[in-house]
Amino acid sequence: MSFFFAMLFYVAALILVLGLARKIFQYAWTPAPLKIPTTPAPVTRSGVVLRLFREVVFFESLFKSTKWTWIFGWMFHMGLFLVLLRHLRYFVDPAWVPTWVWLPIELIQPFGIYAGFAMVVGLIGLFLRRIFVDRVRYISAPSDYLWLILLFFIGFSGLMMQFVSHTDIVMVKQYFTGLLTYSQGELPVDFPLIVHLLLVAVLMILFPFSKLLHVPGIFFSPSRNQVDNPREKRHIARWAKALDKQETN
Amino acid sequence: MAKAKFDVPELTEYVDVPAIAEGAMAHLSPFVAKPENNTDLGFPGELVDDWHDKTLEKLNDLRKRYRSLQVYLDACVKCGSCTDKCHYFLGTADPKNMPVARQDLLRKVYRRYFTFAGKYFPKLVGAEDLTRETLDEWYSYYHQCSQCRRCSVFCPYGIDTAEISMAAREILDSIGYGQKYCNEIIAKVYKIGNNLGLPKGALADTLEGLEEDVEEETGIAVKFPLDVKGADILLITPSADFFAEPHVDGLIGYGKVLHEAGVSWTLSSYASEAANFGMFIGSYENMRRVSRRIRKVALDLGVKRIVFGECGHAWRVAYSFLNTLAGPFDFLDPDYPVPQHIMEFTWDQIQKGNLNIDKSANDDMTLTFHDSCNVARATRMGDKPGGQIEIPRNVIKAVCNNYVDMHHETIGEKTFCCGGGGGLLTDDLMEIRVKGALPRMTALKNVMEEEGVTHMAAICAICKSQFTKVLPYFGMDMDQIVCVHQLVSNAIILTGQKTEDDAQEGEEAQEAEA
Numbered sequence: 001m002s003f004f005f006a007m008l009f010y011v012a013a014l015i016l017v018l019g020l021a022r023k024i025f026q027y028a029w030t031p032a033p034l035k036i037p038t039t040p041a042p043v044t045r046s047g048v049v050l051r052l053f054r055e056v057v058f059f060e061s062l063f064k065s066t067k068w069t070w071i072f073g074w075m076f077h078m079g080l081f082l083v084l085l086r087h088l089r090y091f092v093d094p095a096w097v098p099t100w101v102w103l104p105i106e107l108i109q110p111f112g113i114y115a116g117f118a119m120v121v122g123l124i125g126l127f128l129r130r131i132f133v134d135r136v137r138y139i140s141a142p143s144d145y146l147w148l149i150l151l152f153f154i155g156f157s158g159l160m161m162q163f164v165s166h167t168d169i170v171m172v173k174q175y176f177t178g179l180l181t182y183s184q185g186e187l188p189v190d191f192p193l194i195v196h197l198l199l200v201a202v203l204m205i206l207f208p209f210s211k212l213l214h215v216p217g218i219f220f221s222p223s224r225n226q227v228d229n230p231r232e233k234r235h236i237a238r239w240a241k242a243l244d245k246q247e248t249n
Numbered sequence: 250m251a252k253a254k255f256d257v258p259e260l261t262e263y264v265d266v267p268a269i270a271e272g273a274m275a276h277l278s279p280f281v282a283k284p285e286n287n288t289d290l291g292f293p294g295e296l297v298d299d300w301h302d303k304t305l306e307k308l309n310d311l312r313k314r315y316r317s318l319q320v321y322l323d324a325c326v327k328c329g330s331c332t333d334k335c336h337y338f339l340g341t342a343d344p345k346n347m348p349v350a351r352q353d354l355l356r357k358v359y360r361r362y363f364t365f366a367g368k369y370f371p372k373l374v375g376a377e378d379l380t381r382e383t384l385d386e387w388y389s390y391y392h393q394c395s396q397c398r399r400c401s402v403f404c405p406y407g408i409d410t411a412e413i414s415m416a417a418r419e420i421l422d423s424i425g426y427g428q429k430y431c432n433e434i435i436a437k438v439y440k441i442g443n444n445l446g447l448p449k450g451a452l453a454d455t456l457e458g459l460e461e462d463v464e465e466e467t468g469i470a471v472k473f474p475l476d477v478k479g480a481d482i483l484l485i486t487p488s489a490d491f492f493a494e495p496h497v498d499g500l501i502g503y504g505k506v507l508h509e510a511g512v513s514w515t516l517s518s519y520a521s522e523a524a525n526f527g528m529f530i531g532s533y534e535n536m537r538r539v540s541r542r543i544r545k546v547a548l549d550l551g552v553k554r555i556v557f558g559e560c561g562h563a564w565r566v567a568y569s570f571l572n573t574l575a576g577p578f579d580f581l582d583p584d585y586p587v588p589q590h591i592m593e594f595t596w597d598q599i600q601k602g603n604l605n606i607d608k609s610a611n612d613d614m615t616l617t618f619h620d621s622c623n624v625a626r627a628t629r630m631g632d633k634p635g636g637q638i639e640i641p642r643n644v645i646k647a648v649c650n651n652y653v654d655m656h657h658e659t660i661g662e663k664t665f666c667c668g669g670g671g672g673l674l675t676d677d678l679m680e681i682r683v684k685g686a687l688p689r690m691t692a693l694k695n696v697m698e699e700e701g702v703t704h705m706a707a708i709c710a711i712c713k714s715q716f717t718k719v720l721p722y723f724g725m726d727m728d729q730i731v732c733v734h735q736l737v738s739n740a741i742i743l744t745g746q747k748t749e750d751d752a753q754e755g756e757e758a759q760e761a762e763a
Contacts, residue, residue: 023323030316033533035569036409038401039626040634040662047634055405064663065330065403073328073405129329134269136329138344139353141375143366144327209365210374214406217324222317223398223407228629230569231586234576239314243537 002187005197006179012204019208020216027220031237041228048227055224069129076122076151079115083158086112090173091180113162120155123148143210150199157196167193255680257722258340258687260694266333267342274343278389280677282427289436290535293425300424301379305362307420312359317412322359324406325349331400331410336665337393340684345390348400348410354387355417384426391417392428393681395673396529396562397622397666414671415531422530430675431526438539443488443522449475452518455491459501469743471508473500477515478550482507484516485543485567485588486558487523487710495732496713499559502734505741506595509604514556520546523563524710528570529672536566537574544575553582556589559732561621561709562670564590568628592708593630595737596640599647605742608650614704615651616736617696618642619689619716620664621709638662641708641733648740653700659692667707669715679718686719694723706733 042048054060059077062070086109094102127148130136161167168188178185187193206212219225236244284294297303312319331348333339338346345351353375360367360376367376377383396411421427437446447455456473463471474480484507490500507514520542527536547555555578557567567588572578578587586593598604620638630636638661646652659665668685696702707713707730716730742748 032316062405135332139327139349143374211326214324217320218406220320221407223409234572
């Protein structure tokens with residue numbers, strides 16, 4: 001069992017990292033030939049950074065749109081973020097990181113215990129919306145429901161371990177820090193833990209082939225990441241330059 | 250009220266988000282281009298035999314050339330944020346007019362042929378085979394999108410359906426399945442110089458007529474120059490301004506402002522069109538070819554500045570793309586932005602106090618302003634973000650006493666398209682044009698009833714034409730749509746112009762003498 005999970009997580013991590021790197025490289029390499037920021041848009045680079053920050057942290061555009069989706073979506077994502085920070089304690093030895101990085105994480109980590117609830121409630125809200133709003137039901141494919149179910153069970157199994165049937169978390173930590181140094185430990189055999197880890201591995205493997213690509217995608221979205229300065233600065237793509245060279249006025 | 254072969258939606262206090270009605274607009278497609286319309290633009294005349302392979306080839310080509318397309322096809326999570334934002338969905342209830350569903354028509358094919366999940370688990374992720382029916386569906390629904398970008402405002406990833414529509418139309422063009430309206434018009438620009446096909450002689454006659462009209466009305470000889478070498482400013486304006494109502498009153502307004510500013514300016518017969526339908530069909534090459542006519546004229550005439558007239562999508566191509574497509578413009582005066590909007594020019598003149606304004610000339614109207622979609626969401630005016638929303642209002646308020654905004658959810662960056670943008674301003678699409686106008690008509694009716702608004706000003710040739718045609722369907726009057734520069738024209742007192750007061754005083758003086 002321990003060996004199976006070791007292999008599974010090595011493979012899953014590899015697919016996640018290589019898959020994402022491939023997509024990020026593709027997005028970065030593909031030219032954006034025209035200036036298409038959705039305006040009013042920032043006229044400076046730092047303005048764009050701020051715009052993306054608001055978008056990523058507060059879901060600004062979604063907030064403008066529909067408050068219900070925003071509340072559930074934001075609860076889920078922020079819950080997930082806090083839970084992930086909390087999870088760092090299971091992989092990272094504080095000795096590996098400088099104090100100024102680790103201290104804030106450690107201060108936030110207690111919230112991560114309860115953020116799991118926010119995450120699950122958000123997911124339930126999003127699921128109900130998908131079923132009951134006719135417009136959203138119409139645009140949903142089976143995978144759209146399955147993602148919510150997968151994430152729900154990841155959250156649910158995690159909460160089970162925290163609040164119902166405790167797992168030997170010290171052992172889990174030893175196992176995963178061990179994986180990082182290629183020395184294999186033992187994994188406690190608990191049903192919620194097995195489910196939890198299995199589903200997380202599935203998520204990692206499917207991530208680069210799915211709509212979860214919205215995570216890198218947002219940073220490459222020209223309507224959000226471009227500076228509004230087409231008159232001040234000539235913007236031209238590689239392939240468009242070639243057209244210019246073909247004919248010189 | 251105009252007669253309609255379809256049900257005209259009724260105006261109520263709010264636009265309710267309708268329950269979806271599948272297939273409600275599936276019957277509507279614009280006229281297909283004739284072979285010569287396509288070949289003029291460098292596309293195959295008719296649907297090619299190997300359309301299946303060619304479609305996928307083009308899709309693959311486009312996703313490698315446009316980051317927007319690649320990212321937008323991948324990133325959508327189907328959150329539903331955009332589903333109630335499109336005026337065409339609100340007006341028709343057809344679910345395929347929801348932005349995400351419209352994108353999915355292309356996305357399902359992308360997934361089927363270009364993604365791992367779609368290749369091996371098509372049902373799971375909603376991927377579908379490309380069939381002949383797919384093309385017809387694309388042709389129908391990608392011509393029910395005005396590329397207005399309202400959906401992109403509300404998308405958490407900024408996914409812009411306009412980008413997808415443009416890509417789909419370019420794919421259709423590339424396999425010989427083009428739209429008559431757009432392609433015919435672009436060919437007219439290549440052959441004659443403008444969308445309406447007005448040759449130089451007709452333009453000269455029209456401009457001469459305008460000069461006579463203005464002189465008769467004001468006693469001042471305001472010139473409307475054409476093809477004048479060595480003029481400082483090249484004015485590029487939508488060709489509708491040369492003869493359509495109310496557009497032409499706007500052109501008179503530009504003429505008066507330029508006259509009062511004391512600058513030398515000219516129109517061009519070779520580049521007598523601000524609009525650039527190359528954008529509607531998503532074709533960089535055609536958009537570029539149209540744009541470069543402006544560059545050529547600017548060089549030939551030796552002008553120092555380029556100013557654009559009132560037009561929405563045109564201003565998008567001009568503001569956002571012209572420098573890219575036809576630049577660099579290092580041969581023009583670097584003290585002025587290239588290009589400049591006539592609204593920026595006029596606002597600058599007003600601020601400098603160069604214009605003598607009598608606001609009371611517009612007292613017979615209470616005005617509101619329709620933000621043109623592409624001006625509001627794809628361009629800027631002035632130095633600051635949002636200038637494109639403020640400056641036109643500043644100009645209106647500077648020349649009118651009575652101004653009221655429509656509901657805040659329907660203006661500014663959230664403005665609703667007029668319903669006729671993006672290559673839809675053709676009679677064969679009248680049904681979607683009328684239904685898509687519903688949200689704007691509702692907002693207008695509300696301010697008419699609550700605030701006593703009588704007229705709506707616009708700064709886009711398409712908006713003006715669309716409203717002129719569509720207002721009567723909703724029981725309103727076609728004359729209620731006016732140009733911003735028409736208002737300027739009404740209020741401006743030209744240097745040396747005798748006003749009614751002067752005339753009256755003169756008469757009184759004569760009487761006293763007698």
